[in-house]
Amino acid sequence: MLRRTLTPSFLNLGILAHVDAGKTTLTERLLYAAGVIDDVGSVDKGTTRTDSLVLEQQRGITIKSAVVSFPVDGVTVNLIDTPGHPDFIAEVERVLSVLDGCVLVVSAVEGVQPQTRILMRALERLDVPTLLFVNKIDRTGADPERVLDEIEGRLTPSVVPMGSAAGLGTRGAEFAPFGPADDDLAGRARAGELHPVFFGSALTGAGVDEVMAGIVELLPTRAGNGDGLLSAQVFKIERGPAGDRIAYTRVFSGTLHVRDRFDAGKVTALRVFADGDVEQRDAVHAGEIAKLWGLGEIQVGDWLGEPLRGVEHHFAPPTFESVVAPADPADGHSLQVALAQLADQDPLIGVRQDDSRGEISVSLYGEVQKEVIEATLADEYGLAAEFRETTTICIERPTGRGEAVEILNTPTNPFHADLGLRVEAAAPGTGVEFRIDPGVDHRSAPLYVFKGFDAFAERMSEYVRLALEEGLSGWRVTDCVVTLTQIAYSLADGPPARRGPMPTANDIRKLTPLVLMQALERSGSTVCEPVFRVDAEVPTETIGVVLAALGRLGARAGMPSAQRELSIVETELAASRLKELRRRLPGLTGGEGVIEAELAGYRPVSGAPPVRRRTTPDPLNLDEYLAQVGR
């Protein structure tokens, strides 16, 4: 007999867009339409539910992702409002892996922006079913038809407009739906094959009811079945008023209970999102998002229970860094602690500690992120900090191929093991790949320390990655293949040349950089700097001076596309030149020029390669290395 049980269903929905497109305003409208709030808050007055941080309200931009929940047609929608400013892309990155669906917002005036393309590419790569909302049809200059063309031409051809907009550019602008979506369309939208497009205004509410209906009809909902093995992932960490860690967690399968124990700690309390608020519970099931207390050691990206996949990066890493110094030298230690805490909540705030100089440097996406870190240090930690000049983070790529071996019981190797490694250049963008030469006899690896060959290979790969954090010029080494060519270890009853204590995991860990850096020295490395694809939108009458300035910066600009008063110039610029252009543009364009930049890749620096001071012992200086890492 077929029995229908009423299981609750969920939809974890991301709201993504370029900066200022209207995500937070739309979120507010959806909450209002769902009946969970009685008044629509305003970004401009700092009264929205999701821009709850003081800094967000002061600046009128979203800095952190925020979760808020509402019911529609029996479905609990957990909506995640994300920041659109490119400096906070790390926040979006972490949210992506927990989404069932997404609404991508595009402004009917500004249209498709470079950031919109970056987001859409990531959503497509992850197969996240996505609806589009063309917002701000009430604003002067709104041109939904043009924006629809841009979407088809620059984002994805698989779009289906769900209606049309009328009364453009006025408060009375309205969305007129074509009619209900048929089953075929709904099925294909839920599978992510088609992207329905709505038009409207988050400010006036036009089109919002239709998007609301579309969210549950055209995006996939998940039944909250708590059977099966637990698999849950932490995507955001917040510090409570008492400094406690609160882990935002998406449960993919199974059930998570209060008092469950994990490596990171024991769950002491659990809350889920409901009706615009949070609600205390004892357990949370597959499909849901919860806030967990008590996991003192938890990190963003960690899995509770069975991991479903590894760590994935969907966006480019930060390309700038800056040394941070306390205004009062006595605050050095407090600053270090505060920055470590911030980096903990935000794994893409990379903190580098140079003990020999007592300096801390922070990796950055841009100036706005820098200002936010500065303000956070002041507001939350009472620390006045100064950022020195922002510099570019380069990378190193092996130039060719190099190999090195260290043999045990020789003067240069106190680590009781033989290790041979080869490093070879690989295609740009491929990262670091670790391999083991097929000729290596598995039994010659110290398997007793690592509990099997797979575990050994995994740890070796980790040691290799760590060693490559600082290359010959101090930059992270990437785009290469590292191959283990030789491994052996000493034994108490081995033949004389192999006689000695058996190595520990630490021996292998400390030996790896020693061998790898010698291999890299033989291959040589090329320091490469980030290069950006730049769109500069400038008043047409200033195009001549802008092109001349680009020429002086060594940039080859394409043909400018003139759109009456404004023209767009596309070009590519190295990070340092981009900074120079940003500095000069206001003067050249009477303050009217706007720049959008997207990382295009890395190119060898011209001239002498910049060197970054190492923060870890230099394996190529054997005495110093051994003195610092110990045997």
Ligand SMILES: Nc1nc2c(ncn2[C@@H]2O[C@H](COP(=O)(O)OP(=O)(O)OP(=O)(O)O)[C@@H](O)[C@H]2O)c(=O)[nH]1
């Ligand atoms: N005229 C008009 N203004 C809008 C509309 N939606 C949002 N705005 C305004 O646009 C500005 C940005 O809105 P937000 O909702 O903060 O945009 P956001 O996408 O959340 O911005 P970030 O989170 O900082 O990326 C605010 O001044 C809003 O009042 C709309 O439909 N029409």
Ligand SMILES: [Mg+2]
């Ligand atoms: Mg916002």
